[in-house]
Amino acid sequence: MSNVIVPRRRRWNYRRTGLHAAAGAVFLFILLPLIFVIWLSFYRQEIPSFPPDGYSTAWYAAAIGNRRFIDALILSVQVGVIATVIGLALALPAAVALTRWTFRGRGAVSNLLLMPLIIPGIVLGFGLYIFQVEGEIATGIPLLGSTAGLVLGHVLLVIPWSVRLITASLVGFDRTLEEAAQNLGATPFVAFRRITMPAVLPGVVAGAIFGFVSSFGNLELSLFLVGPGATTLPIAILQYLEWKIDPTIAAISVLQILIVIAAMLITDRFVKISRVV
Numbered sequence: 001m002s003n004v005i006v007p008r009r010r011r012w013n014y015r016r017t018g019l020h021a022a023a024g025a026v027f028l029f030i031l032l033p034l035i036f037v038i039w040l041s042f043y044r045q046e047i048p049s050f051p052p053d054g055y056s057t058a059w060y061a062a063a064i065g066n067r068r069f070i071d072a073l074i075l076s077v078q079v080g081v082i083a084t085v086i087g088l089a090l091a092l093p094a095a096v097a098l099t100r101w102t103f104r105g106r107g108a109v110s111n112l113l114l115m116p117l118i119i120p121g122i123v124l125g126f127g128l129y130i131f132q133v134e135g136e137i138a139t140g141i142p143l144l145g146s147t148a149g150l151v152l153g154h155v156l157l158v159i160p161w162s163v164r165l166i167t168a169s170l171v172g173f174d175r176t177l178e179e180a181a182q183n184l185g186a187t188p189f190v191a192f193r194r195i196t197m198p199a200v201l202p203g204v205v206a207g208a209i210f211g212f213v214s215s216f217g218n219l220e221l222s223l224f225l226v227g228p229g230a231t232t233l234p235i236a237i238l239q240y241l242e243w244k245i246d247p248t249i250a251a252i253s254v255l256q257i258l259i260v261i262a263a264m265l266i267t268d269r270f271v272k273i274s275r276v277v
Helices: 014-040 058-065 067-100 106-118 121-139 147-171 175-183 188-216 220-225 233-241 248-270
Strands: none
Touching: 014 248, 058 067, 058 248, 067 106, 067 147, 067 188, 067 233, 106 147, 121 147, 121 220, 147 188, 147 220, 175 188, 188 248, 220 233, 233 248
16 A cells, blocks of 8 residues: 655744734835825825825926026035045044954944934034034134035044944954965055955945935034035925925935935945945
């Protein structure tokens, strides 16, 4: 008599299903504001209401044709790029020192570098405003209301992200590779540039992206540091909302999000930042 193998019925994994459902609900909850902003940007009527009267792309044309928004966008990009470059130049040696050297006050220095992430933006902006006023009185250097003063303030937004992500890359790096290169005749600088930098490059790029996004979308700090006639994009949006409420704001917000997404996708094409974040 032949043995008949009866396949086991698959047991329903309630825990896994519940976990996936909860993760999906949280993910949808996070994306819900973005979905509504994108939906609102295509409304035909000027005053948002539900249900919409129809859909149109006229608000995107209005956002692109608004010279104030374009000038603010250019200034935001310029400040973000310059602040990111300066922040990375300061964060890279700081991260190397924190991961490779042992010195007194190391924990305090690490906490100090991450402090801009903890302090509320309005408090940080007011503190920088007072600092620049006192610095201008003491030195005569016109910092307050200048692009240089705004960039210096945004550097503080870039440094914490860069230090944190570069440190994460350096902690997982095998230093024996660098030591082997030095044993073969490479100088410490050459070994770091040829061996260490390619390995931690995803952390550097991720820090640059997060720092740029933090600078690009900052409002609280920029309110205290911008000069007359010069506004960043978040401030231009806030000033527009003081007089009008229409889907133009939703359209410019969607364009702002698309710029950030495009930058991240292009960067990830060449450097896999998913290795770090």
